[in-house]
Amino acid sequence: MSSSTPAVGRKLSWVTKFTYALLPLSFTMTTMVMTWQMIYYTQPLAIGIGIVTALLAVGKAIGGFITPIWGYISDRMYATSFGRKVGRRKGVLLIAAPLNLLFYVLLWVPNMPVWYYLVVNVIYYGVYPGINTVVYSLPSEMTDDSKDRAALVAIQQIGGGVGGFVFSMLNAYLFAIWGANGWQPYFKVAMIYAVAGTLLLIVGALCIKERPYDETTDVSAADKGSEEKVGVLKRLVSVFWNFLSVMRIKTFRNYLGIYLAQQTFRTVRGTINGYFIIFVLLLTPTEVSLSTGFSFPFGIACVILWATLITKLGGIKCYRLGGWLTIILFSGIYVLALMRGSLSPAQLTLWFTILITAFSLGNSGLVNAQTYIQSFVPDVDEIVTGKRREGQYAGIQSTLEVIVNTVVTIVVGVILQAVGFQSGADVKTQSDLVVNVLIYMYVGTVIVLCLVGIALTYRMHLNEKNHDILVAESARLRNGGSMADVTEETRKVVEDLAGMPYEKCWGNNNVINVSKH
Template identity: 30%
Template sequence: MSEKIKLRNIFGYASINFLGSGAQGLISAWLMFFYTSVCGISAVKAGFIFGAVRLIDALGNPILGFISDAVGQTKFGKKYGRRKPFIAVGIIGVALVFPSLWIAEKSFAYYLIVNFIYEISYTLIFVPGTTLPAEMTQNAAEKAKLIGGKQYCGTISGIITGFLTAYIFSTYGKTSAKSFWYIGLIYGIITTIFLIFFILNVYERDPKDIVYEDAAGSFVEVFKKLGTDIFSSMRNRAFRLHTIMWFLGSVFKQLSGGVFTYFAVFVVLVSTVTVSSINSTSSIISCVALFVYILLAYKFGGPKTYKIGSAIVFVGSAGYLLLALIGHSSITVALFVIFAIINIIGKTSIDYVPTYQMGFIADIDEAITGKRREGVYNGVNGLFGKVASAIEPIVLGIVLGVFGFKSGKNVHVQPHGAVIGICVVAIVVPVVLLLITWVAASRFKLTKETHKLLVDEVNRVHAGGSKADVTPEAKAAIEELTGWKYEQCFGNNNVSYKNNKSGHIQAKPKTI
C-alpha cells in the first residue's frame, strides 16, 4: 500500500465534510428552529422527528459497516470496491432530498419521511467514506493531512453556510419560508458538487493487501458475525476510551449547535441575521484554531489536545452563564460574540480530535486480531454518532416543551421557564458531558510515538518475526493501547468472528 498521499487526495477526502460539518451544521443550527418557528410544529414533535429517524438509522451504521467490509470478498466488490458503490448511492440521495427538508407547510408525516431518507443517504456516504484514511495510509503524518484537510473543509463549509444564511435572511426575511427554501436548495447544490469531487479523488486499499475475517456462510451466521463485530469492538481499550470521547463529545456538539440559535434569539435577544454573522465569523476563527490543534494533536497526541479544547469550552460556558444572569444591555452583543468565539475555539478541538483518533483505531485492532476491520469500527462509531445526534433533538424538544416553549413565527418573547430550560441545555449539560470525557482523555495514551511502535511491531510480526523478539517499548505500547497482554494479541484471542463451520483458512497477512 502506497504511503504517499497526493494533494488532490487530501482535497478529495476533505470534501466529504461539506456534508459532515456543513450540511449537518446547517441542520443542527436551523432546521429544528425552522420547524418550530416557521412551520409551527411543536418542539416535542420536531424533536421526535429528528430523534426517531436518527435512532432507527443508527442501527444501520454497524450493519452497513459489516456489509461494506464483507462485499470486498464478492466479485462485485473486487471490481468496484468495498466503499465507493455505497457512497455513490448516498450522493444521489443527498442531492435529491436535502432541499426537500426545507419546504414549509408540509405535514408531520412528510417531514418524518424526508428526514429518514436523508439520514440513510448520509450514512451511505459517511460510514464507508470515513474508513478511507485507514484505507489510504498507515502513516501518522499522512493520516493527519487527510483528517486535518477534512476538518478544514468543515470549517470552510461553516463559513459558507454562515454567510449564506445571513445574506438570505437579510434579503428575504428572518422567518420567511422562502428564506429557508433558498438556503436548502443552494447548499444542497454546493454539497452535491463537492461530494462528486470527493468520490472521484479518493481510493481504497488494494484488495491484495486485505486480510478478511471468516465469511458468514448462512443467514444465521450473518447475524452472529454482526453481533460479534459490534461487541468485539468494545474489547479494544483504545476504542472504548475513544467512544466515550466521541459519543459524549458528539452529544455536546449537537446540543450546543442546536440550542445556540434558541439561546441567542430568546435569551441574549439578538436577531437571526446576527446569529448567522456570528456563525460565519466563528468559523473563520475556527480555521486558525484548527491549524493549532492539528499541530498539537500530532505533537502531543489527540487526548491531550482534547483536554485543552475542553478547558476553553468551560471558559466560554462561564461567559454564557454571565450573559444569562446580567440580562440584555448595550454590551450584550459584543460580549456574546466574544464568548461565542471562545466556545467555537474549544469546540473545534472536540470536533477534530475524535475524528483524528478514529484513523488509528483499525491499526490498533490489527494488533489485537491480525485483521483489517475498518468498516466494523466505522459502523459502530457511526452508530454512536447517530445516537448522539438523535439525543440532541429529543432532549432539546422535551426540555423546551416541559419548560413551556411557545412555537410559531410570531412568537418573539418566550416565558421565563422556557428561557431557564434553554440555559440549562446551553450551559449546564455541556459542562457535565465534557467533564466525563476529560476523564476518558486522561486515560487514553495515543501519541504518534506509541502508534508507530505498534504499527512497526504489527508489520514485523506479519513479516514472520518472532514475538519473542519484541522490544519492551513496543510491548508496552501495544498493551497500553489494546488493553490486552502482548501474548494474547495477533489473533491469539476470541475477539474477531470465526466461522468454525466454514472450513475457511485465512491466508497469511501481507507486509504493509
C-alpha cells in the first residue's frame, strides 16, 4: 500500500484489482444524483422545471471551472510532504472524500429556498471532480501493461455495474415499502448511499498503487523553469494554460471527439430516462428501477466479453462494433415507443427491459473501448512533455463531463419548458407534443451521435503497434538516451501521434510552462 512501491511495469495482483473496483462501486452516490435529483426537485418539491434546470446548469457550470484545478493538484501532489508520504492520487482522494460526503447530503435537504440548492450544487459539483479525476487516471497510473489496463477498465465498469444493479434493485424494494410520494423516500435512499459510497471510496483509496516520486512524476519542476518558486497568479495562469495547451497534441484532439460523442448521448439518455419511462411508457418509479436494474447483471457479462475482445481487436474496432449495436437496439426502442398504445403495461415493461438489457452489450462496448483508448493518451503526452500527467487528462475529462451535463441540462430544460412540460402534474396530463419530444430526444440523440463517434474513430491512429513503439521511445529517453539516435520509424510514429516535429517533443516545448522558450 506504500506509495513508494510502484506497480508500473509489473503485473498487478488480483487483490489490487479487486480493491480498485471499490472506487467505481462508490459511484452509486453519483448514480442517485444523475437518476433522481431532477425528478426529486420537480416532483416531490414541485419546483418549476425551468428553475430546476437553471440552478442545476449554473451549479454544474461553475463547478466545471473548478474541475481543472483538481487534475493540476493531483499531478503535483508530490511537491508536498503530504503527497510524498501518502501518494499523489491517494492524497487527493482522502481530501475530497469527506467534502464530497458533506455536500452530497446537503443536496437532498427538502423544502429549502432556491438559492440554497444553487449554492450547494455549485459546491458539490466543484468537489466531486476531486474523486473522479483520480479514478479516471488510475488505469494509466497503476500499470504500463496493456492487458492490465484493459482489466482495470473492465473492473471499473463491473464495479459501476454491480453498484448500479444493487442501487436499482434496492431502490425498487425501498420505493415499494416507502412509496414514491413526498420527499422522504428520496431523502432516505440518498442517505443510505451517502454512507455506503463514502466507506467504499475511502477503503479503495487506501489500497491503490501509484507511480513513485521521480523525475517524470515531479511535474512541478516543469512549472518552475528557472524560478525557485511559482506565485499564486502564475499558478492560476498555469492551470488555464495546461487545460488549453493539450489541444496541441493530435491524439488528444482525435480522442476528444470520440469521447464527446458517446458522453453526450449517454448524458442525454440518463437525464431523461426517468421522464421517458414515466411519461412516454406510463410506467412507475418502481418499474423504472426494475427495468434498468435487470440490465446490469447482463452488462457485467458484457464487460468481461468486451475486455477480452479489446485485447484481441483493439479499442478502435471495439468502439465501432459497440456503436453499431447501440444504433440497432435504440431503433428497437423507437418502435416500442410508437407501439405503446397497443401494449399493456406488463408488455411494455417486458420489452423495454429486454431492449435496455441488450443495450448493455453495445453501451459497455462503447464505454470500455473509449476508457481503454483514454488510458493511452497520457503516454502520448509523456513523449511530448517528458512528464506523467494522468491527472491532467482526467481533470480535463471531468471538466468536459461537467460541461456536457450542463449543456444537456439547459437544452433538455429549455426544450421541455418550450413544449409545455408541467412540473408536479399527473403522468397522463402531459401533452402529446411533450411525449413526442421525449421520444425523439431519447432515441434520436443516441443514434446520431453513435454515427458521429464511429466516423471519428477513422482519424485515430493510436493502435497497439504504435503504442508499443511510443512507450519504448519514452523508456529510452527516460533512461538517458539521446533524441539524435531516434530511428526513422519511431520518428514517424511519434510525429503522427504528437502532431508536432520530433525535435519539439520530450519537454522541448511550452505545453506545460507557457513562459518556456
